[in-house]
Amino acid sequence: MLEVNNVTKYYGHNLAVDNLSFKVNDGEIFGLLGVNGAGKTTTFRMIIGLLEMNEGTIKLDGKNINYDNTNQIGFLTEERSLLTKLTVKEQAIMYGILKGMRKKDILKKLDYWLERFHIKEYKERKIKELSKGNQQKIQFITAIINDPKLLILDEPFTGLDPINVEEFVKVMKEFKEKGSIIIFSSHRMEHVEMFCDNLLILVKGKSVLQGSIKEIKKEYRKKNIHIIGNVNIEDLQKTKGVLEVEKNALEIIVKIASEEYIDNVFDVVKNGCDITKFMVEDPSLNEIFLNKVGEVYEN
Numbered sequence: 001m002l003e004v005n006n007v008t009k010y011y012g013h014n015l016a017v018d019n020l021s022f023k024v025n026d027g028e029i030f031g032l033l034g035v036n037g038a039g040k041t042t043t044f045r046m047i048i049g050l051l052e053m054n055e056g057t058i059k060l061d062g063k064n065i066n067y068d069n070t071n072q073i074g075f076l077t078e079e080r081s082l083l084t085k086l087t088v089k090e091q092a093i094m095y096g097i098l099k100g101m102r103k104k105d106i107l108k109k110l111d112y113w114l115e116r117f118h119i120k121e122y123k124e125r126k127i128k129e130l131s132k133g134n135q136q137k138i139q140f141i142t143a144i145i146n147d148p149k150l151l152i153l154d155e156p157f158t159g160l161d162p163i164n165v166e167e168f169v170k171v172m173k174e175f176k177e178k179g180s181i182i183i184f185s186s187h188r189m190e191h192v193e194m195f196c197d198n199l200l201i202l203v204k205g206k207s208v209l210q211g212s213i214k215e216i217k218k219e220y221r222k223k224n225i226h227i228i229g230n231v232n233i234e235d236l237q238k239t240k241g242v243l244e245v246e247k248n249a250l251e252i253i254v255k256i257a258s259e260e261y262i263d264n265v266f267d268v269v270k271n272g273c274d275i276t277k278f279m280v281e282d283p284s285l286n287e288i289f290l291n292k293v294g295e296v297y298e299n
């Protein structure tokens with residue numbers, strides 16, 4: 001288990017992470033979300049011991065993170081940290097040795113992952129000769145080459161096409177199955193929604209929302225009603241409990257303050273004609289994220 005307890009980090013007078021606490025269990029994928037500058041990278045760097053915190057503790061399986069357990073960690077940084085003049089093989093050997101692996105084992109793992117990511121022909125090529133997406137795959141391979149217990153992925157999907165995003169997600173799920181702790185950040189909420197167990201939203205270094213996606217959606221009382229048909233939009237806008245009405249090429253989306261107002265909207269819709277859809281849905285994670293971040297900035 002990874003435990004981050006009351007961690008605070010200042011850069012000079014700038015408070016980057018403010019009394020942050022969260023836990024991630026073995027076999028869990030945890031999403032750390034936030035707008036630019038929210039403090040995600042700073043948090044990751046403190047977890048892997050690259051940055052000292054001002055206050056708080058971070059423990060992996062009950063132990064502080066130091067040279068004794070850094071071999072159990074894999075880290076994909078947001079700013080790409082490949083040595084582009086090296087070949088793929090040289091880079092992998094360097095990372096593997098830093099993680100305490102034997103050369104023979106590194107090469108075995110490297111061959112396996114290059115094959116999995118369909119890039120085995122690049123093994124002897126210089127990294128600078130690879131496309132951005134393929135460099136990203138190498139960066140991912142170096143992060144997982146040591147079969148990490150704790151895998152930290154800072155924006156892992158940058159520059160990847162949808163097929164390769166799927167492939168990365170598959171590998172992340174395999175590590176989850178094996179009991180690894182996975183923390184990742186992404187600005188793409190649909191990725192987070194797809195496979196995260198729990199998440200935390202950071203705003204200005206502070207946690208503003210934390211929990212399982214299911215619970216977060218349940219507790220977030222606002223709902224969206226999707227309607228296809230001929231309905232008077234003005235009547236909908238005037239209905240009690242309606243916050244906003246949007247109309248796109250396909251449907252009308254009525255945002256309501258909570259479930260208790262569904263009947264009010266239905267009363268208006270039943271007076272319309274050609275109604276082929278009336279569906280109540282939870283808002284997307286993207287909508288919740290924007291709302292939560294917006295609330296903090298407004299206060």
Ligand code: ATP
Pocket residue numbers: 011014015016034035036037038039040041042043078
């Ligand atoms: P992004 O999504 O843009 O990568 P982030 O959530 O990773 O952002 P951080 O990079 O952790 O955010 O930055 C958090 C805060 O700390 C920001 O206000 C940033 O300006 C500040 N900061 C980050 N690194 C440094 C540094 N080396 N020196 C001074 N301030 C820093």
